[in-house]
Amino acid sequence: MxxxxxxxxxxxxxxxxxxxxxxxxxxxxxxxxxxxELFNVENSIALMPSMDLxxxxxxxxxxxFGVTFESILSNAYIYFPSNSKEIKKIFLRGDVSSxxxxxxxxxxxxxxxxxxxxxxDSKNEMDRQNTYIVCGxxxxxxxxxxxxxxxxxxxxxxxxxxxxxxxxxxPNEELIKEFNSKFDKLNDKLLDNINNYLQKINLGNSITxxxxxxxxxxxxxxxxxxxxxxxxxxxxxxxxxxxDDLFDIKFV
Numbered sequence: 001m002x003x004x005x006x007x008x009x010x011x012x013x014x015x016x017x018x019x020x021x022x023x024x025x026x027x028x029x030x031x032x033x034x035x036x037e038l039f040n041v042e043n044s045i046a047l048m049p050s051m052d053l054x055x056x057x058x059x060x061x062x063x064x065f066g067v068t069f070e071s072i073l074s075n076a077y078i079y080f081p082s083n084s085k086e087i088k089k090i091f092l093r094g095d096v097s098s099x100x101x102x103x104x105x106x107x108x109x110x111x112x113x114x115x116x117x118x119x120x121d122s123k124n125e126m127d128r129q130n131t132y133i134v135c136g137x138x139x140x141x142x143x144x145x146x147x148x149x150x151x152x153x154x155x156x157x158x159x160x161x162x163x164x165x166x167x168x169x170x171p172n173e174e175l176i177k178e179f180n181s182k183f184d185k186l187n188d189k190l191l192d193n194i195n196n197y198l199q200k201i202n203l204g205n206s207i208t209x210x211x212x213x214x215x216x217x218x219x220x221x222x223x224x225x226x227x228x229x230x231x232x233x234x235x236x237x238x239x240x241x242x243x244d245d246l247f248d249i250k251f252v
Contacts, residue, residue, distance in 0.1 A: 001175060002044040006031040007095060008075055008136045009201055009211075010067050011047055011166065014220060016197045017190050018183060031097035031136065038169065045170040045179055049097035050230055053167070054243055062168035063251040064180045068226045069152035070162045071217030073210075076100050077139050077148030078107075079132040087114055087131050091121035095136030099165060100151065103233070104133055106240050107154045140207050158236060161229030162219060176252040186220035227251065 003024040005011040008031070015026060029037050031049050035056055038046040047067065053059065069075070076099075081087070090108065092100055101118060108114040116131075126132055139145040155163040170176050190197075194215050198208045219226060231249065238246050 001025070001178070002027055002041050004029060004034050004037045004041065004044055004046040004048075006034055006047065006049070006097070006136075006166070009140070009203065010075055010218065012201055013190065013194075013197055013218075014047060014067060014166075014186075016200065017186050017193070017220060019189075031095050035169075039171065043172075043175070045168060045172075045175050047166045048169045049099045050164050050167045050233070051098040051102045051237070053169075053234075053247075053249065054098070054102070054237070056169075057247045058250070059169040059171055060173045060176045060250045060252045062176050062180055062222075063227055064222055065168050065183065065186060065220055066164050066222050066226065067166035068162045068164045068219040068222065068229070069150075069217060070156060070219065071214055072150040072153050073214040073217050074150040074152035075139075075165060076133055076135045076151035077145050078151055078154070079126070079134060079144075079148050081131055082128045087112075087116060089117045089119060089131070091119055091130050091132045092135065093121040093123075093126070093132060094134045094138040096120065097135065100133050100135050102237060102242055103151075103155055106158065106236055106242075107151070109240070110158045110236075111154050140203055143206060145207075145210075155233070156229075159229055159232040161232050162226045164222070164226050164230040164233070167230070173250075173252055180252065190218070190220060191215065 004027045007028050034046050034048045035052040108116045152163045
């Protein structure tokens, strides 16, 4: 079986946490390409950005496993300008996924009462006069995250439920059932082995310490709270007229 994952440290932690990971051919892709790869490669499941379901609502979704955030630990951070008094444009950079593209306008509207335009940023350096959402591993370079505001925490404040950022999906229901049956209590295993995992990732002492301190706010095991959080997120997407209709998530 192929397991397609995004290129970030939380997906890496998820893979390290699987007992039978050697039974999977792990394919690493940019977050924006994960769902496309899922349809291109047979016999595959994916750890996919949850908002990708909007264009792929026929996919089956594991109701047992995913990656959820409940605190300041996040895969994306917001960086506000140093002097600007008015924010009209948000620049997205890094390993941008549908989650940041779709949810950023909702976050700035609901949390900061701002109507903003969203644009992708491809410049090498960040301009301190601009507002950014940085996605993925760039946040851990030069301790950049220390200057940021957790994107996950802002989403959590809106939906009042855990923010389910990544979901296990496949067009093949049987593959999801098989994956669900192979593992249990991933959170316990994560907590028991986090020091070993972080040593393998080798992020540096300060970042390792930060993640270790906040590791309880990551959930790989899903409960009703996480599943309701995902559905509530889609309700906000619908209420903000980003999608025309709500749809049933095909949980397995």
